[in-house]
Amino acid sequence: MAQGKKGEHVAIVGAGVFGSWTAHHLQNAGHRVTLIDAWGASHSRASSGGESRLTRAAYGKDAIYTRFASESLPQWQALSAVSGLPILIPCGVLFFSAVEDDYFRGSMEVHKQLSLPIEQMDRATMQRRFPMIDFTGIEFGLFEAKFGALMARRSVQTLVDRFVRAGGECRLGSALPIHAGGSRLNGVKLQSGETLMADRYVFALGPWLPKIFPDVLGKKIFATRQEVFYFAKPAGDKSYSPEAMPGWADFNDGDIFYGFPDLENRGAKFAHDKHGVLVDPDTHDRRPTQAALDEIIAFRDRRFPGLRNAPLIGAEVCQYENSSNGDFLIDTHPSLSNVLLVGGGSGHGFKHGPEVGRYAASRLFGALKEEPRFSLSTKGETQHREVH
Numbered sequence: 001m002a003q004g005k006k007g008e009h010v011a012i013v014g015a016g017v018f019g020s021w022t023a024h025h026l027q028n029a030g031h032r033v034t035l036i037d038a039w040g041a042s043h044s045r046a047s048s049g050g051e052s053r054l055t056r057a058a059y060g061k062d063a064i065y066t067r068f069a070s071e072s073l074p075q076w077q078a079l080s081a082v083s084g085l086p087i088l089i090p091c092g093v094l095f096f097s098a099v100e101d102d103y104f105r106g107s108m109e110v111h112k113q114l115s116l117p118i119e120q121m122d123r124a125t126m127q128r129r130f131p132m133i134d135f136t137g138i139e140f141g142l143f144e145a146k147f148g149a150l151m152a153r154r155s156v157q158t159l160v161d162r163f164v165r166a167g168g169e170c171r172l173g174s175a176l177p178i179h180a181g182g183s184r185l186n187g188v189k190l191q192s193g194e195t196l197m198a199d200r201y202v203f204a205l206g207p208w209l210p211k212i213f214p215d216v217l218g219k220k221i222f223a224t225r226q227e228v229f230y231f232a233k234p235a236g237d238k239s240y241s242p243e244a245m246p247g248w249a250d251f252n253d254g255d256i257f258y259g260f261p262d263l264e265n266r267g268a269k270f271a272h273d274k275h276g277v278l279v280d281p282d283t284h285d286r287r288p289t290q291a292a293l294d295e296i297i298a299f300r301d302r303r304f305p306g307l308r309n310a311p312l313i314g315a316e317v318c319q320y321e322n323s324s325n326g327d328f329l330i331d332t333h334p335s336l337s338n339v340l341l342v343g344g345g346s347g348h349g350f351k352h353g354p355e356v357g358r359y360a361a362s363r364l365f366g367a368l369k370e371e372p373r374f375s376l377s378t379k380g381e382t383q384h385r386e387v388h
C-alpha cells in the first residue's frame with residue numbers, strides 16, 4: 001500500500017503498462033492522480049501496445065521475478081473478470097529445451113521454495129499433450145498451467161478506463177519536465193502550453209526515458225528493434241486454439257524463439273527473442289524485414305510442421321527498452337527527490353505490470369525498502385543480458 005499524505009497530487013507521465021498500474025495503485029491508496037500520455041494509453045508504438053504478451057513465473061534462479069509474476073497474476077485475473085472481453089487467456093506456458101540446464105533447474109527450485117505449481121515434462125509427454133509442436137531434439141519441458149497470454153493493448157486500455165471512471169484524470173499530449181533549480185521538479189510542461197504542478201512525479205516512459213532524461217539515462221536504457229509475425233491456421237483446424245496449444249518458448253541452445261496460440265483468431269504468433277539493432281522509438285521504420293520473416297519461417301517450419309506454407313497475416317514492429325542486464329529500473333531521480341523513474345522492462349516487463357505499479361507507488365513515498373536490483377546505481381552502460 002502506497003503511504004504518504006492521502007490526497008497528494010501525483011502526475012504520472014507515460015500510460016504504458018508500468019505507468020497505468022502505478023496510477024491504479026496510487027488511486028487506490030487515496031491519492032489524486034493525473035496520467036499523461038503523448039499518444040494515449042498503450043498506443044501502437046509503445047512497448048505495451050502489442051496484441052499479446054506472455055505471462056509466466058519461471059525465471060531460473062531469479063526469485064524476485066517469479067514472485068512479481070505470481071503476485072501479479074491474481075491482479076490480471078481480477079482485471080480480466082471485469083473487462084468484458086478477456087484480458088488473461090490461461091492457455092498455459094511451456095518452456096522447452098534440449099537439456100535440463102541451470103535455468104530449468106533454478107526455476108524448479110524457486111517454485112518449490114515458493115510452493116508454486118510447475119509441471120516437469122519429458123519429450124513423450126510434451127509430444128502427446130501438444131502434438132502441434134515437433135519436439136525433435138528436445139528432452140525437457142516446464143509447464144505452468146495457470147499462466148498464459150495477456151491481451152496487452154486491451155488490458156492497459158481497460159485499466160486506464162477504470163482509472164478514469166474511478167475519478168482519475170487522463171491527459172493526451174506530451175509532457176516535459178520543468179526544473180528551475182533545486183532538488184525538486186517544479187512541474188511538467190504540457191503540449192497544450194499549460195504547466196501542471198503536482199506534489200510528486202512518476203516518469204514511466206518506456207523507450208522514451210533516455211530521450212527525456214539523457215543525462216541520467218542516455219547510456220542506461222537501450223531501445224532495440226523487435227519484430228513479431230502472425231500466420232493463419234489451416235481452415236477448420238482447432239489444434240492452434242488456446243484451448244489446445246500453450247504459449248511457448250523454445251530455448252534453442254540459448255537463441256530463444258517464442259510464440260502464442262491463435263488468440264481471438266488473429267493467427268499463431270511467432271517471435272525471435274534476440275535483441276535487434278538500437279532504434280529511436282519516434283523514428284524507427286515499423287515495416288517488417290524480409291530477413292526477420294525468413295528466420296521466423298525457417299524456425300516455424302521446423303517446430304510447427306502443420307503451419308508450413310501458412311500465409312503471413314500480420315506483423316508488428318516494436319521495441320524492447322532494455323536495461324543493461326534486464327533488471328527493471330524503479331528508483332528516485334538522482335537529483336530530483338520528488339521524481340520516480342520507472343522502466344527498463346527489457347522484453348519481459350509486461351506480465352509484472354501490477355507488481356511494478358504496486359512497488360513504484362510505495363517507493364514514491366519512500367514506504368518500501370529499496371530493492372537493489374531496481375536501483376539506478378546497479379544499471380550499467382553496456383548491454384549484457386542476464387534476466388530471461
Ligand SMILES: Cc1cc2nc3c(=O)[nH]c(=O)nc-3n(C[C@H](O)[C@H](O)[C@H](O)COP(=O)(O)OP(=O)(O)OC[C@H]3O[C@@H](n4cnc5c(N)ncnc54)[C@H](O)[C@@H]3O)c2cc1C
Pocket residue numbers: 013014015016017018019036037038039040041042043045046047048049050052053054055173174175176204205206207208212226227228318319320321342343344345346347348349350351352
Ligand atoms: C515485441 C515485444 C514482445 C514482448 N513480449 C513480452 C512478453 O511476452 N511478456 C512480457 O512480460 N513482456 C514482454 N515485452 C515487454 C513489455 O511489453 C514491456 O517491458 C512493457 O510493455 C514496457 O512498458 P512501459 O510502460 O515501460 O513502456 P511503454 O509501454 O512504452 O509506455 C511508455 C509510454 O510513455 C509515453 N511517453 C513517452 N514520452 C512521453 C512524453 N514526453 N510525454 C507523454 N508521454 C510520453 C509513450 O507514449 C508511451 O505510451 C515485450 C515487448 C515487445 C516490444
